[in-house]
Amino acid sequence: GENVEQHPSTLSVQEGDSAVIKCTYSDSASNYFPWYKQELGKGPQLIIDIRSNVGEKKDQRIAVTLNKTAKHFSLHITETQPEDSAVYFCAATSNSGGYQKVTFGTGTKLQVIP
């Protein structure tokens, strides 16, 4: 089955700096890579996603890059703000028996220091 590794497990940055979270996946057939943000006491919420036919996608301060050859993808947050503090999960989606199966990474706890 799919295996997703995520690094780092914790990340502290000063407000205004950039944050980068990296993930690798094992199944070359994976074709959809969402990123989720989970705040304390809440369920994960999708913040950005990228499909396998695209190398980069940007949405305001958030961008995601995908390297299919190396099987890794990254989340970039620029001009970080205190409200960006949360746990971030990457995920890889592959076809399993005709349905898409999502495998999550282990999470990165981001702390933005004011």
Add this chain to the structure above:
Amino acid sequence: EAGVAQSPRYKIIEKRQSVAFWCNPISGHATLYWYQQILGQGPKLLIQFQNNGVVDDSQLPKDRFSAERLKGVDSTLKIQPAKLEDSAVYLCASSITGGRDTQYFGPGTRLTVL
């Protein structure tokens, strides 16, 4: 648009007792997921329903866990009997088709087994 609803939000039980969780997905969403999230880890898929049929329950401990989705809408997840290692947050999510579309998560039920 109402989100995914879950109840209860918190539950504390003794080991060997039984417990049930309830989920009401977003109206019109065909796919429903139950995840187990142990503290400090990413969500792990337990079971995935497409309408009222199971499409993936490969990681569901079937000797103690069961789930059903009545009439393709609400769902319940049951644990009987509970073990200490079942302490976790149980997340319910739904998506429109189960393909490469967004999963919307509920707030989760935090289970503590003593």
